[in-house]
Amino acid sequence: MRFPLRFEARTDSPKYLSAAVPVISIIAALVVGAVFLLATGYAPIETYQEMLKGGFTTFYGITDTLGLSTVLIFTGVAAAFAFQMNLYNIGGEGQLYLGMIGGAWAGLAFGDSLPSAIAIPVVLLMGALFGALWIVVPAIVRSKLGTSEIVTTLLLTYVALNLMNYFIYTSSSFFRDESTTGFPQGRPLPESATIEAFGSTRVYPTFFLAVVVALVLFWIVKRTEYGYRIQVIADSPRAAQYAGISAQRTTLSVMMISGALAGLAGSALIVGPFEKLDISITTMGYGYAGIVVAALARYNFVAIIISAILFAGLRTGGDKLQITSDTPVHIGVILQGAVLLFALGGEIFRRYRLRVVRQQQQAVAS
């Protein structure tokens, strides 16, 4: 007896699947999360309800969600931009650390002597520059030698992590706050290099910057010559060669921009809530979350805004849950991983469809 289901190639991928796959991925991830909740003795439905409430219903829930989504939009577009050319920048996390380091350095070094209108952009851009420089070696070896950027960018994240530790914990560090006698802390940036959140919320103006950046990237890919080249190379490198489009140069620049965007995520945190180098960033995993955000949005820059907000909501809800009940915060991490797996796995349904195979004998008899 054969399994009566088979995959058949689709000749055409219907439009509704573009929306259905992400939605079903999330539902499937919630089911997987429910299994873990049940196994550890929590009620899944109630837990999810609490999470939704915590992330999306109250005023502070919503504003916390939007605030958190800022960094996820940046890391999301960073991953998505590289993916426009089928490049996997897995090292957004490390580039984000470097963005923080670069931003903090600029703020500490120049913040006092510059007005806010200049200091803040300088901090942001320095973060982008550091992020771009952190990916320059992977970008060169990828474009010249074809070395897998997945490995190089990921490994550099561990270097970045230790660089963070070094800059915060070394007593002679430029970044170290010497006024504290307790646990080592980063030195706070001067006020002129930081910005205020809106009212009593945790939403910073950088949220709008993130949205604008996402929209601009969307426009670049769809409407500019640069975006055209990216699309040609992504789809068929041989056609690019045929048309005299240099895949090497474009690979280099696309990866550098991707790194700059992840770096911008870091420096946006520096002007936003952190205002100093803070080791707690290394436990947040915003860089990795960006990959999931991008995958769920199918690497569409506009959809990334939505998926980042959704993800931020899940995490905000999860955090609130841990405060109000004893549910472990790691349910959020499980959900994040499960969403990525289902979103990537769901891609197969865009190219294939399941077909019920009738038995041949029945077909003859009828």
Place this chain on the structure above:
Amino acid sequence: MSNTSHEVVQGPHHESGAASVALSAHHITKRFPGVVANCNVDFDIRRGEVHTLLGENGAGKSTLAAILCGLYQPDEGYLTRNGSVISLPSPRAGLAHGIAMVHQHFRLVERFTVAENVVLGSSDLSFRLKTKDLNDKVAAVADSYGLPIDPTAVIGDLSVGQRQRVEIVKALYQGAEILLLDEPTAVLVPAEVEKLFDNVRAMTASGKSIVFISHKLGEVVEISDRVTVLRNGEVTGSVEGRGSASTADLANLMVGRHVDLSVQRAEHPIGHEVLQVRNLSLTVNGVKRLDNITFNVHEGEMVGIAGVAGNGQKELADVIAGLTSPTSGTIAIQGVFTTDLGPIKAREAGLAYVPEDRLGMGLVPSMSILDNLLLTRKRDVIVDRGSVRPEAARLIEQFEIKANGPEHVARKLSGGNAQKVLLARELSGGRTPTALLVVCSPTRGLDVGAIETVRRLIDDARSAGQAVLLISEDLDEILSLSDRILVLYRGAIVHETPGESAHIETVGAAMAGLSK
């Protein structure tokens, strides 16, 4: 050519008659999303017969063959083997019933020997391979069908024709009684085709049945005992008896109207030199791909480059188009040296290039016709699609491209329409008006109707005074279109002849490396 052997083969088949139907398909219908690939098709194959499945691309012959060997399952209809109903859920099940397919693209492991490839997939192998026994067994099977082959040879060292023989031996070794040969001659030189046909006759003489899938009419007439013609998934006709069908009749059945593939060589003046190639050599990884090539192409002249695939045609085209830098030698287009300067400079000098690989090199599959038109043109920093759209619409109309407009995605075009888009772009000039048109295998894989159009478009370009370099493995195409023919063998030009007085035998021999 080999009339004697054909009489011998045909004898026993005629005596056996319709009683010995080995495999038949009844009322087969197979649908794919949006298309009916086979519609109520009846087909049968007798023992010891060559039955040809003829049709254009997309006519449904590959689908029917896939159903016959178990690769696809029909939506309606059923198969009978020796009169009893069978179901073939997989190619393995097909093999169990003695049905095997020899695919157009060989499925051989290059590093393995012939014998290792032949026994691959056999279920009766011992854990430790007894190499000598296997070699003897494979050689015995091969010899019994007159297919001499060295079982210890490594596949990577074999020619295309020999590899095909390995595929056939493999099918026979696995006990195939019915062999489906999918476009088997597409990759062969004339001499190899003759050898294949001898093998086919030897196999049918010993009672095997051959389903021959092809769209080359001349061969079909030569080898077939019976021909069934498919069009749009339906059987449009069946012709019994070898030699009783003419190519013209079959072409009409295939296309549904009268076609004329012979281009009238128009009288046209040959002007100044457009392409000049001097002492061109290319060595890749120590292998000489192009060997001191010198020739030129003039205004209003079509030069045909004949040769078996892999003798340097692709390299020659890529070097002229500026995609590869030659090891030595020069290229000049309209007096401008473009050697080493890249494709954009070559285009600025007047080059247009239609590569063999239409979708994936000439066209970007996921992009629209409009965006594909932009591929070889000068683009502004912000791409202004609006200003190109009217031109795209005009070209679609002018070149009779079947598409839903400029936004139609290239991947969803048929082969013929994709080729027309490519020609439309290249002929309409991008950076500079086209002076030199380099076309590689322009009609490969196209249906008869599209072949007619594409050849006419290329011929029109020549008549309009463009220099045309036609690189094709289709010898008939080269012979019927070219003003001058050059034969490429192992990267060198081994033969040159004017198109009008060219003989297929001489050119064919040169292609096989037999001249001089």
